[in-house]
Amino acid sequence: MSKNSSSANSPKSELYSAARLDFYSFFQLMFPIIHGNSRFDEAPYLEMISAILQSLSQSPGRNQIINLPPRHLKSFIASVCYPAWILGKYPRTKFMIACHTMGLCTELVNNLRRLMKSETYQAIFTTRIGSKDTEGEFKTTVGGGVLAVSFESAPTGRGCDYLVIDDPMKATEITPEALAQCETFFRDALLSRLDDPGSGHILVVMQRLKPDDLAGRLIAAGGFELLSLPLLATEREELSFKPAFGSSRTFVREAGQCLNPARFSVKTIEKLKEQMSDEAFAAQYQQSPLVAGGGMVKVEDIRTFEGKPWLDGVVIQSWDTAVSPDKKACFSVCLTWMMKGKEFYLMDVFRERMTADVLPDKAVELARRHSAKKILVEEADVGYAVIVALKNANLNVGPVAKPQKSKVSRLDECIGAFQQKMVSIQCNATWFKDYMDELLAFPNGRFSDQVDATTQFLNWALPIALGEKKDPTVRTVPYITRGVPGPGRMVWRIGRGVVRDGAPHNLRPKGPRFPRGYR
Template sequence: MSLVEAEILKMARAVQADECKQSFYYFMQTFWSVIIPEEPVFNWHIEYLCNELQKLSYYIVNRLPKPYDVIINIPPGSTKTTLVTIMWPAWLWTQDQTIRIISNSYSGDLSIEHASKSKDIITSDLYRLLFPEIIIRRDKSGKGSYENTKKGARYSTSTGGTITGKHAHVIINDDPVNPKQAESDPLRLQANEHTKTLSSRKVDKKNTPMVTIMQRLHDDDVTGYLLKRKGEKIKHICLPAEVSSRVNPPELKERYIDGLLDPIRIDREVIAEAKVDLGSRQFAGQYEQSPVVEGGNIVKSSWFGHISLAQFLAVRGGAPIHFFLDTAYDEKKQKTDNDPSGILAACRIQNYLFIYHAQKVWKEFPDLMRFIPEYVRAHGYDDRSTIRIEPKANGKSVVQQARKATKLNVTETPSPADSKSVRLKTRSPKIECGRVILVEGDWNEEFVTEVSQFPAATHDEYVDILVYAIDYLLGDDGNEITDDDIKEILSAFGC
């Protein structure tokens, strides 16, 4: 090679290096083949996400107050981890070698793998050719954690793991909870608490952003947890596989191609197969970015019957009202982050369960004890009524105090042997067959939403007391509905 050719090659490399520094999207395209053998397909969302990360990088590099944290909800197989957790950290060092990065995932092995692939880029021949000044220290060159010679660093951790003594200029939270375990309250809480711990690992709380990448798995998953607590300080990017009202920002709907986010990677055949492989619940979370299946999860909202108050009073006759309680008391008074007490008024008419009213309250123990008599008397309590209380939390104390202080017919519901999901699934046929009818009221929407969203909803008090009402009022007792019964019910409904 002549000196002229060598000089031209050197200039070409300088231009390429500069292009990489100027554009994260160009950098990603340049280094794709270093870690991924498959032919690239650069759908529009890839460039969009690259540009969004580059905008955020300006604040990180210049140590300016961050404009927001970022949440990205996007289906699996959308190159999210490759972009955010693997390539972005390698690109950030081309902007500022002193940047320190913490990355997290639900699995320690997975987190290490992400960091290792990022290191593969940094140590590749192409990267060293374009950015020879970026050198990983030999004495601090692990697979999951390593540093460069300018004090920049990459640290890896996992949900439930420790990251003591480490602080970062940017935190990447990639799939903090395993999709298969998201319905576990302890594991979901652990992921949320770990996210809170990650927030304390910032070099500068005003400057250090957190970027969370995941699918929606539960109303109280990490995305839900963050959105409820930070509001406008978060840029929420939501890209379901098919165009829907959940697309955010909404103007991105226009970029969908024939209603699909990525018609090459996630075409309709892939979507159809995913629906079969994952089931409706998992598919809704991972591909639709909704923790709830349209219409409901275990119980569909359309299964509930509805009747006006006038129709109910006409058909009720002398049926006694019974009350079902899932009790809790609020130590912080009216703080809806705590569990509420749920109460339900219902009766049986023929072989139908009519729910007259349902309500949730956040009350301390003394206030709860004053509320219960007021509620039941306002909703049809008489000498034939019973008040059936779940014997968990302070339920036993409520029963004991009510027996001592009132003449109300109070008893405990049987202690459940199965999980809530199992209990609701086994009772759901009675709801599906139209045997549970709601008396129309302003409480209907909250009640139906919670029951149909279970087990992905924040609260589940209505689920418990609905199951107890079904067990007590529609339990198998050998009574068969007659033709006259059917005629009487239909007549009451105006049929």
């Protein structure tokens, strides 16, 4: 075998051949050139984005929006590697890359230049940078190239085949005026830069900032395909894509699963939630910017009351348990509800971070304090210890099987209770604001423990209230429990009220519980 033949069939040669045909293979080879010794963590979402970008070049006139959280390689893959790969295959192509500042855009172009001048790139492609090679622009030897522009100054007299917009606004400089100016600049100064709008492409890669940021406005206007990937999946995701090699694949994430666990551990995410506001985390990391009334439960769905509903209802408690006192951990939550027919009154919220050895005793204490007729506790983790403690205290505990559906699906099943004004919240309580903030932000807020306890209660209570099932351990109608001697006359306890012997009332019990001598 000749030396040239052996070289052509070497493993490195095969990698280079694959990189010419498959953008994801190219992306992996380019990673160490810019990131040095940093570890490349293969993640399914990167392969999916690579497949989408590769198909973009094969679809004339198609425009794409990609929303990704910070630190997920969105700029490197879309604004650095992708232009380099396209220029390698089609060296006459012209790119315009626009960012919120010229400094950021210049950095991207410099990284792109480093790739194209690297030994690895030049072993893959024959495209070379020509004599026009300045900090913010370079051209290939056959007339293609890359131009850096910013949202600070309009480009004039220059055209492109690909318009790449990478984070058009700073996260720290968001005002209604700035949002409007960003869209105006895009439509007036950038949109006209495409040499052939019928075959050119617009690629927008950014983290979300506000509901009416540039991505939000372009999505509302139409004409763009959208890929939006939150850091944490809010429900099960199944996204199909077609890689360059092989058959179609499906990117699957379960609710709560992280986009890239190798880069973002549970501790890292909890630290982010602790440091950021609900609004910032929901927008930048979950790609779901919050608006007033923009969650699943709307402000207008909430009915409130002051004081306490001293009704003849049944007190039910619902627990969502956690096991760490650390300030970054989730809370343990106990919601105390008054259930009266088809009405549910939230009377008290207990929400603290507690250790597993203290939590069971606290559950017993709260159940006795509120005279709870039933306590709902999920059969998971420390919940088992709470269930045992409540049973040992002769309290009516209702073990709840660990849910199989997502948090979003569980709220969706009982959201009608809010919409039909069956749920009332005590508005003068100290816990009211925290509870409302979490409820209205769900599923994009930092915490969901109070929402979880709410859905657990409502999904248990609604079938009983609507007569679809019965719980023999809980009576939802008042009855006489015992008699108490009073001054001159007997006093009977009926539900949460009292009736003196001979006094008029509308709670006359029937059946075997009618007390002897009662009139």
